[in-house]
Amino acid sequence: MADDTAADTLPADDSSFGDSDDSLFADGYVGDPAVRDEWDNRYAERPRLWSGQPNGAxxxxxxxxxxxxxxDVGCGEGADAIWLARSGWDVTAVEVSGVALARAAAHAREAGARVRWVHAGLTEAALPPASFDLVSAQYPALLRTPGSTAERVLLDAVAPGGVLLFVHHAGMDEHHSGQDGGFDPADYVWPSTVAALLGDDWRVEVDEERPRVLPEGGAGAHHTHDVVLRARRLR
Structure with missing residues (x-):
């Protein structure tokens, strides 16, 4: 999704999920094969799909x-994950596309950045609960699931005191079915759907639309405004 060499990819259920050694590998994608194939095909159409720069938001x-x-949820070709790692963060990055992860791991090696790459769908990734100081979801194509499972996985991954930063293109959740080749916004998770689940154990720090810092190139460069949700888990 957004924007792997075997030696750099961890399985979704690896017991060393919290370790600093990212040299382990198991070739076992966990998730919907149709979603993986759709994104593999999209990435394979171009040598680079996104800008290669970290998202401004x-x-x-x-x-x-x-x-x-x-x-990093839906890490794509790895620009955000690599920037975070080089900024001192301990990064776990989840992505459904193996084509994207291969590029991400190669870019990370070139940059000297260490990242745990997880080839899985978000809801199938067996993420350790309440373990991340930051959960970053930048323009994810995250399908909704019964019982708001996908949204709750995002929230459950945040440690007490940690932050969820969910960013999407403004207006995308208002498109009508069929307007974009059958795209139906009701099928996807948006900042508003996540915000609706926040209880009194969360504090919303940012919930607004703002002009987007536009990248040079990349598939999303035509979008000019973001919706930004930043929420802190209190306990």
Missing amino acids: LVAGVADLAPGRVL
Whole structure:
């Protein structure tokens, strides 16, 4: 999704999930094969799908945070994960596309950045609960699931005192079915659907639409505004 060499990829259920050694590997994608194949095909159409630069909303959104453990949801070709790792964060990055992860791992080696790459869907990744100081979801194509499972996985991954930063393109959740080749916003998770689940154990720090810091190139460069949700888990 957004924006692997075998030696750099961890299995989703690896017992060393919390270790610093990212040299382990098991070739076992966990998730819906149709979703994986769809994104593999999309990435395979171009030598590079995204800009290669970290998302501006992420850079701005974590400027006041001390580095800790971070989960990058839908890491794509790895620009955000690599930037976070080079900024001192301990990074776990989840992605459904093996084509994207191969590029991400190669870029990380070139940059001298260490990242745990997890080839899995978010709801199938067996993430350790309440373990991440930051959960970053930048423009994810995250399908909704019965019982809001996907949204709750995002929230459950955040440690007490940690932050969820969920960013998406403004107006995407208002498109009508069929407007974009059958795209139906009701099928996807948006900042508003996550915000609706926040209880009194969360404090919303940012919930707004703002102009987007536009990257040079990349598939999403035509979007000009973001919706940004930043929420802190209190306990």
